[in-house]
Amino acid sequence: SLPEDAVTNLREYLRIKTVHPQPDYEAAKEFLVAYGKNLTLEVDVMEFVSGDPVILMTWKGSNPEASSILLNSHMDVVPVEQVKWRHDAFEAVREPSGDIVGRGSQDMKCVGIQYLEAIRKLQAKVFKPVRSVHVLFVPDEEIGGHDGMERFIASEKFSDIQVGVALDEGLASPTADYRVFYGERTLWWLSIKAVGAPGHGSKLFDGSAAENLLKSLALISAYREEEFNAYKSGEAAEAEVTSINLSFLKAGTPSPSGFVMNLQPSEAEAGFDIRIPPSADAEDLERRIREEWAPVERNMTYEFLQKNVYRSVSAEPLVTPFDVSNPWWAVFATAVEKTGVKLSKPEIFPAATDGRYLRYKDFPVIGFSPMRETPVLLHDHNEFLNEGVFLEGVDAYESIIAALSTFDGADGPSYALREEL
Ligand SMILES: CSCC[C@H](NC=O)C(=O)O
Ligand SMILES: [Zn+2]
Numbered sequence: 001s002l003p004e005d006a007v008t009n010l011r012e013y014l015r016i017k018t019v020h021p022q023p024d025y026e027a028a029k030e031f032l033v034a035y036g037k038n039l040t041l042e043v044d045v046m047e048f049v050s051g052d053p054v055i056l057m058t059w060k061g062s063n064p065e066a067s068s069i070l071l072n073s074h075m076d077v078v079p080v081e082q083v084k085w086r087h088d089a090f091e092a093v094r095e096p097s098g099d100i101v102g103r104g105s106q107d108m109k110c111v112g113i114q115y116l117e118a119i120r121k122l123q124a125k126v127f128k129p130v131r132s133v134h135v136l137f138v139p140d141e142e143i144g145g146h147d148g149m150e151r152f153i154a155s156e157k158f159s160d161i162q163v164g165v166a167l168d169e170g171l172a173s174p175t176a177d178y179r180v181f182y183g184e185r186t187l188w189w190l191s192i193k194a195v196g197a198p199g200h201g202s203k204l205f206d207g208s209a210a211e212n213l214l215k216s217l218a219l220i221s222a223y224r225e226e227e228f229n230a231y232k233s234g235e236a237a238e239a240e241v242t243s244i245n246l247s248f249l250k251a252g253t254p255s256p257s258g259f260v261m262n263l264q265p266s267e268a269e270a271g272f273d274i275r276i277p278p279s280a281d282a283e284d285l286e287r288r289i290r291e292e293w294a295p296v297e298r299n300m301t302y303e304f305l306q307k308n309v310y311r312s313v314s315a316e317p318l319v320t321p322f323d324v325s326n327p328w329w330a331v332f333a334t335a336v337e338k339t340g341v342k343l344s345k346p347e348i349f350p351a352a353t354d355g356r357y358l359r360y361k362d363f364p365v366i367g368f369s370p371m372r373e374t375p376v377l378l379h380d381h382n383e384f385l386n387e388g389v390f391l392e393g394v395d396a397y398e399s400i401i402a403a404l405s406t407f408d409g410a411d412g413p414s415y416a417l418r419e420e421l
């Protein structure tokens with residue numbers, strides 16, 4: 001059986017190499033199944049795609065009619081540049097300060113363990129949930145969640161568990177307050193391609209592929225600057241503007257010494273990572289792409305390598321209300337503040353999380369990773385979390401799980417639409 005020590009368990013989980021491109025989900029599955037059973041939870045392992053386990057642990061509530069609480073975390077982590085780290089990224093070294101250094105210590109193995117350790121503490125107090133509490137561990141979030149969360153949400157199992165509210169990841173907070181997220185930007189990965197007549201490097205002529213693409217790059221650059229300025233000037237938060245960043249540029253005819261210099265290429269391509277806030281007009285952005293950034297008149301085409309949904313099934317922006325229309329939010333916020341830590345103003349998450357699959361179906365999702373006085377180091381070198389901060393987060397979830405799982409409401413008419421889906 002597992003040691004009943006939260007920090008030891010976190011460090012053991014961090015040592016499992018669930019790192020892309022070849023995450024060891026087998027080892028994670030073995031570890032997590034034993035962990036869940038040790039806590040006497042029901043453990044259900046689903047494999048919608050072979051090699052991509054989805055692990056659902058259930059702490060049964062006393063009222064099977066009431067909607068349930070879903071606590072999500074992803075098992076996978078992004079790769080590391082090991083030479084830039086001060087320790088092996090998969091050793092989970094604990095420094096004398098209590099900092100635990102490892103890939104996934106913030107994003108988001110910490111949260112998965114915090115959920116389970118909070119349940120352990122509640123069990124020790126003989127607490128009994130009324131609503132069932134489900135702890136979900138999914139694969140492949142970092143590569144889009146298509147074989148993980150996306151499949152799970154489409155499964156019968158997901159409908160069966162009648163989710164009322166879900167928690168998913170947030171970000172560390174450098175201040176004394178916790179951050180909380182009510183939505184996220186929509187991710188589009190765009191490739192634009194130009195074709196044109198090739199020619200001698202010395203010749204000036206209209207409509208070469210490179211010129212066609214360069215015109216687009218100038219327009220995109222101007223658009224980017226405008227958005228960036230709104231953020232720089234303080235007019236909008238980072239996640240409230242659209243970001244567009246170049247991911248690749250492809251053109252030229254290779255030669256043994258590099259590229260053929262006196263040959264104008266007949267094809268040129270550029271790829272962009274685009275993030276669109278829920279408040280922006282995505283349809284207008286798509287028009288811009290079609291008419292200005294990749295117009296047929298300039299011999300251009302475009303393709304989305306990834307195009308995430310922008311509206312929910314009920315045609316609404318993918319945001320979770322945090323006003324009185326969503327009673328779960330107040331229950332959550334009160335539970336957090338009861339631990340003596342404040343929540344800062346709800347924010348939009350700048351990147352993408354698996355929570356979007358739930359919001360797409362109009363389920364309320366609260367993005368939260370209880371790490372305060374901590375630099376934001378997800379996907380960075382030397383990602384770490386202090387053990388004291390980690391343990392304080394266990395207490396936050398203890399309060400949250402107790403409150404949400406006994407909340408006596410929110411199954412009324414305003415949630416009827418969601419229940420039907
Ligand atoms: C194709 S989905 C990629 C998801 C990823 N999530 C966290 O970093 C992101 O880039 O936002
Ligand atoms: Zn994450």
Ligand SMILES: [Zn+2]
Pocket residue numbers: 078107142378379
């Ligand atoms: Zn991540």
